[in-house]
Amino acid sequence: MEWEEVEKVSREVEEGSLRVLSYTFSNDEKFITIPYSTEDNKTKEAIRMVRQAYNWDVQDEVVN
Incomplete structure (x- = not known):
């Protein structure tokens, strides 16, 4: 998947602590x-940079 194809960004966060567990980048097909x-500083920085570059809104999905 190319960054340009991303239509939705969500992140899974832990209930209570709201610790981020993962990010999901998606569209209707992938x-x-x-x-x-x-x-993991490399992943953390890469996600921050791409979020800023594409100005995505991120939806939180709280899990137990």
Whole structure:
């Protein structure tokens, strides 16, 4: 999936702590889920940069 094809961005967050567990980038046909950890600086920075570049709104999905 190309970044230009992304129509929706969501992130799975842990109930209570609201710790981010993963990000999912999707459109009507495809999706990719990327595990997220605050300790993984390369992934954290890459997601921040691409979110800013495409100005996406992110939907939180709270899980137990």
